[in-house]
Amino acid sequence: MRATRITAFVMTVSAMLVTLAACATPASATRESIRPLRIVNATFDGVTALAMAPSGSADFRDIALAQPLRGGLASVMVEVPPGACRRDVRVTFHGGRTLLYPHLDVCRNDGLRLAVGSTRTGRSMPLKRDDIQVAGSP
Missing domain, CATH: 1.20.5 (Single alpha-helices involved in coiled-coils or other helix-helix interfaces)
Known part of the structure; x- marks a missing residue:
């Protein structure tokens, strides 16, 4: 017992x-x-490619999109690659136009809205290399 x-x-x-x-x-x-991020495309152009890199680095990793993200408030959930909170997000639109959204804190923000005229601040400015434009920082 x-x-x-x-x-x-x-x-x-x-x-x-x-x-x-x-x-x-x-x-x-x-x-x-597992860190999801919602991408909302409020522009008129479809998004054909999406990539992320640690903020300030050129080590971009492609984010797979099942299909192009059409414009007009379409959205998609993507998984953020493991790493630091601050990320640079590179978005390529139909026609080849590319925008860079620098310093997005993916730990504090659960989404990114792609807006006409560029982004959250409504500003975009040409980057000195290639034809990438830099969107306003958060």
């Missing part, structure tokens, strides 16, 4: 330890691996 109580106690403590270990997993590890 005493052995049964000891076995039951050991099993209960083991189950509690497993539960505590699962609860102790940092939330940031989960958020980092």
Whole structure:
């Protein structure tokens, strides 16, 4: 009878330890691996490509779009690649026009609205290299 109580106690403590270990997993590890971002296209042009890089870097990673994101308030959810919170987002529109949205904090913002005239501040200015335009920063 005493052995049964000891076995039951050991099993209960083991189950509690497993539960505590699962609860102790940092939330940031989960958020980092799955971080969705909603892209809303409020422009007149369709978006044909999307890429992200750590802010200030040229290490852009393409974000797969199942199909081009048409203009006129169409939206899509994409997964942000793991990494730092501050990102530069490069958007390519139908016809080849490209906008760069620098310094987007994907930890604090859950979406990016692509607006006519460029972005959140309504400004765009040509970048010195290629034909990429830089949209206003957040």
